[in-house]
Amino acid sequence: MIVLRIGVSISMIYLHGYPRLINFSEISSEFADPLGLGTAASLALVVFAEFFCSLFLIIGLFTRWSCIPLIITMFVATWVMNGGKGFIFQEKSFVYLICYISLLISGGGYFSLDFKLFGEK
Secondary structure, eight states: OHHHHHHHHHHHIIIIIHHHHHTHHHHTTTSOOTTSSOHHHHHHHHHIIIIIIHHHHHHTSSHHHHHHHHHHHHHIIIIIISTTSOHHHHHHHHHHHHHHHHHHHHOSOSSSHHHHHHOOO
16 A cells, blocks of 8 residues: 555645645636635645645555545546546546545555554554
8 A cells, every 4th residue: 555655645746736836826816616615715725635635645644534635636626627528537536536545445554654653554
């Protein structure tokens, strides 16, 4: 699980979270608002999930809790934002979703801070 946890997190941070974090002010006015929270609030929630929750996953701290915002984000990306476009547009967010659900079920594993601090698998 360590390879999945770290690999998917680095990919999420590098391709999605970090670019949105450093360009927050430029893209906040035009970011999608699928849940009606406002564009800046939607972007802030996505950045929290894609960047900060992914950082927690890399170190294996609060692994299961960190997966929940990522699962919600990928669910919205897969079925709300790309729902009517066909599976080719949904594929990447769907693969991320499956990875995060797997991590939610399995936890951080032996090589995680969760295990070292709490004895939790």
